[in-house]
Amino acid sequence: MKPFSLSKLCSIFFFVAITFLCKQGDAAVKPDEQFNEIYVKIATEVSSSNLNRAFKMSDSLLASTSDKFQKMKCLMLLATLNQRSGNIVKAIEFVIKAGGMLSEDEKYLSWKVRIPGLLSTLYRSANLTEEARKYLVIAEKENLKLKPSTGTTITQALILQEKAYYAIEEDQNYKLALEELSESERMFLKGPNQPSRDVFLGTNYQLIGLCYLKIKDYEKAKAYYLKAKANLSTTESELKAYIFCGLGDLSLEMHQYKEALSYFEKAEPYANNSNNFHAKIMINRSFAIYYKKIGDTKSALKYHELYSVLMDRQAQATKEVSNQLFKQVAVKEKESSTITKRLILISVILIGFIVFLLYLNNRSNKKNRIKYEKIIKVINSVQGSNEQENLPIEINDPNSKLQSQSMMTNESEKRLLDSLNKLESKNFFLRGDVSLSSVASKLNSNTKYVSYIINKYKGKDFNNYINELRILYALNDLRSNADVRKYKISYLADKYGFSSHSKFAAIFKSTAGISPSIFINNLKKDDNIVSVERPDSDLM
Known part of the structure; x- marks a missing residue:
């Protein structure tokens, strides 16, 4: 049996529609x-057991009918089969063709929900969020126009579930997601008690568990993940990849490493046996974090590389779908009598824009090079004299922001400051979970005194102090170690203690004045210049 796909809504707007909405719209005609x-045999029976045979039967069925309505249904069936096989670009082509056959006839009404619903799913799976949301709005609007029934209620419940995905993944609005999921659950429970409802409710509970995990309510998170697992019972579904991985992430948060590994190992086959990029990315990322936490660097790097490869493949899939959208626009433009004039105008604008961008890029490169050279000069100066200078980087100034009244005796301040400096020499700040309380504990002091010392002698609050230490370490590490420059920015972010690629890049730029990628590119450029100037140095 083909696993149920968590992130793909073809089953929502297509197979569920066969069961419920066909009774409302199609039966009348x-x-x-x-x-x-x-048609129903292919969609439900054959596609679950033999996908290749389902493709052949669908092609034959499409070729055998001249009825417009039946052709539209065949195109949607082919779109669904392609979506299940992982061919998103082809699936979108068939859905768009099917959409072109819609009319105001009553029998098409329910398909006005299914077609934009499937398009929303496909674009979301390709990370084209804005396009996906646009079609989800259309699907919801058309569903509300239909006569209320069991089918429309379930479809609306699934639309709310899809909205919750966006609230979680795109907006990080977990309160809104929980509200959507609560309403969705209520609607599902109003529907007939059948296996598909168990899967839909299982998805709901998994997402609720994820929300509570994100807001660090671990007790509720575990309860809902286990509820989702119980709801599936013996149903084999890739949803289990999300459930087990969620339980593993939860165990990892609670430092229960043995339990975490057990859950990740249960999740892995469900993810790997699916066509779902997101599931595979999720489990490899979790394994990488797990092995890093237990100190197995080799395994951590292995899974991080798998994670990076999958991210690249997903980016390529997104690019292909984007290219398809561009082609669709181009085809429509060719149908217009003014296409030639428009293309000329667009070309002129693009050429002018490209020239302008090249000018801006050249100017930006010069500015970035100047900033880079200042950073290198500072690093050299600090390494040579052990003194700090005024740079584009905010180097710690122990005499800045001195407080007018001391909270401690001079002896206590000196003793605590010396201990803090010793801790710095051990690179404590590279730990991703470092906090003011953990530092205070290591220094056998309290957070109030440690915060006071950092403010008085380091000239900044705790977070800025930690982030600048990390960036300074990163600058020296990248400068002195050419091998480190080969890694992806996401890996470097993790190496230097940052929770995400974006946070590392933002803090690096605000501290050093240029992005990490620009800094690395300039280092590589300098390496190339040296190798050109001394081509035979290794032979001397």
């Missing part, structure tokens, strides 16, 4: 019974 029998 009594479609050809022989066609409908074959």
